Amino acid sequence: MSFSKEFVYKKQLLGWIIADTVKVTTLCFVWSAASVSREDISTGYVVSYYLLLMLVSKLTTDYTIESGVRDMVTGKFSNLLTKPFNYLIEYVGKDIGNNLLRFMLFLPAFIVGVIFASLNNWWIYDFNPLYLLLFLLSAIIAFLISFILGNTVSLVALRIKQMDSIRIFFYNTSAILSGEVIPIVFLPLLVQKIFNVLPFRYTLSFPVEILLGKLDPVSILYGFVVSILWLLILFIIYKFTYRYFIKYYEAEGI
């Protein structure tokens, strides 16, 4: 349903894909210029990292922080509460539909990017079935962490109706901490350690790092343990947040 609904606005989706391409191109230039003074990071790594990051982001993004907040503020959330299943199931379905559509639409731009990068010797990905399998697993966890995080923050809208600042603040925070704006490999070791403990890395950067084969088995295992732990912790936080904020829901429109 969400898939066909989103497909109505094909031009909008195309616009978003172009916007994403502009964004990834800018970031490639910014960090490629920075990699010149680094011996351990090549331009190829930066380009491959950002191409894969954009592709992964099409699979792991959560849209609840926009659509869910809208439901809560306008009172449409009441419909979801009266249904005989948890509202999160509907939101998960919507997210998967949206992500699949965006993934498919981004694929041509990604392929063009890979061809361009390969022609310039900037595509450093080596196919490895084990890494691919681990990547798929990490991408599922990334989506779930993103989803729970987004839904937890959205719940604030049950009490505070003006959510723009909080939403944008959340976007900015996750963009920085997930490795989207700054590839984690560029950070000093101490900061990298802090980023590795926080949940945001596991929503975007971690699956890409696995795919690029830059992590040793211990780091991969550590990453999976931390991300699964965060998934559990965030789910518990979500439960408590829901119980607290639902008391303030005023069901506008009834």
Next chain:
Amino acid sequence: MKLREFSSKIKYYWKVWIRVVKSSLKRSYFYKQEFFFQVLRTIYILLAQIVILSVLFSDSDMYVGWSRSEAYLVMGIWNLLNYVGWGLFGVNLLNLENKVVDGSLDYVLLKPISVAWLSSFADFFIYNFITSFSGVILISYYIIVNWSSLTFLNLFYGFLSLCIGMLIWYFVYLIFASFTISSPRNGLLAVAKEILGMSKYPVNIFGNVGTVLFYTIIPLAFLTTVPARFLIDSMSVSYIGCGIIVVVVLYMIAKILWRWNIRKYGSASS
């Protein structure tokens, strides 16, 4: 006579805008927590940008020929243009889409005022304005650090080119937003946002081809790099002239496209 008409028109639009600002400020009083989060966001943006630049400069004193304080200046100018832009017209032009979809643009068309102007400045968003202080802080940092080497001309031309940059920013946004009228939900404003976002960094990062491109066909250099260069060292005054030409050209394009798209507007409510 024409000059008198023009000045009375300016006075009229100024009065309307002051009313808009007053009513927006009254409304913003209702959302006190929004103010708190916006201040928090401003601090966060500032810290995040300092972190980004610190990482970029971690292994070298120069980044594509720019020193750390110069890079702060470019980012500060971008913050100022971006968030002042959002406060003045960005959100309004973003909301134009909803007006087209629900047909409320019809009411705007009926008013005895420029549609493009009212669509751009119908509301004032104080919270985005607050975030622009992150830009003021970064620019002030550069001015304080380099106070001894700054001349009056640096400051004068820097300010002038900053105003030109703001106008370019507005017309680029207006051009992209105008297509919303004939074809809503086209995602073009997201494209505009990312294109303008490219000017957050000095244009030199895009290599020689990019630099030429951003000084000519896509004049992004006039947004941040040129004002920064005017503040840093003496740049040829001809760049001010070029900037003014770019503004005039973009104004003409925006005007033509706006009218063209208005003609294709299919009212949803009638």
